[in-house]
Amino acid sequence: MAVPPKFAGHKLEFAPPTASSSSVPRATHTFELFLDYTCPFSAKIFNTLTTQVFPVVRETPAWANSLTVVFRQQVQPWHPSSTLTHEAGLAVLRLAPEKFWAFSGELFAAQKDFFDISVVNETRNQTYRRLAKVAAKVGVSEEEVYKLLAIPEKGGDDGALNVGNAVTNDLKVVTKMNRLVGVHVTPTVVFDGVVQDTSSGWTVDQWKEFFTKNIA
Incomplete structure (x- = not known):
């Protein structure tokens, strides 16, 4: 499925495109990860892939040149x-798309701070403020992130x-795409x-087996 240009920060490529005189367009395999920041299993697979598996992909030219995540x-x-x-992720994506993956790593590491029990006694804007502080850890302006997230305390001029x-509109777009x-x-x-039969508990060796099988 395509990635709209404004969401380009969602993509992770391991090798730059190469110039070609061929009339056949260059294509890569697409590895899509559907993840939720409040899901422990999403955090587990993200950590395994980004810290252990993707470094192996980068060191394997046949994979690095043929894969888009x-x-x-x-x-x-x-x-x-x-x-x-996820709204916080979209705010970072808008302000500093190159920081999106780093922000996601920080948010997954702190995800328990945003579980149900952790937010039940605070207002929505208070939660946004804490999310903006996570963004600040990767060098994105806390105030700019919060400005994109905060809900006005008064109704609009039309009531x-x-x-x-x-x-909000960006969230509607990504939700619509996923529903398709x-x-x-x-x-x-x-x-x-x-859709693949994979597991958040897979080891590096199991992922290596997966890529060996699926990337020609």
Whole structure:
């Protein structure tokens, strides 16, 4: 599935495109990760892939030259703070797309701070403020992130009360895209458009076996 240009920070490529005189367009395999910031299993697979598996991909030219990874932000609405965490991801994506993956790593590391029990006694804007502080850890302006996330305390001039925030429309887009695929659980891996039977508990060797089998 395509990635709109404004969401380009969701993509992770391991090798720059090469010039070619061929009339056949260069293509890569697409490895899509549907992850939720409040899902422990999403955190586990993200950590394994980014710290152990992707370094192996970078060191393996046949894989690095043939693979594009896409982070798909999958809101799990039974955890109300899931929406808020993904909005924070979208705010970072807008302000500093090159920091999106680093921010995601920091947020997954701190995800327990945003579980149900951790947010139950604070306002929505208070949770946004804490999320903005996570963004600051990777060098993104806390105030700029919070500005995109904060909900006004007064209704609009037309009396509207469901005004959302500055990234609400972006959240609608990524949610619509994910619904087209029909993904439900997290984490889910989609490889070249096909849902895969993978596990968050896979070891590096199991992922190496997966890429060996699927990347010609």
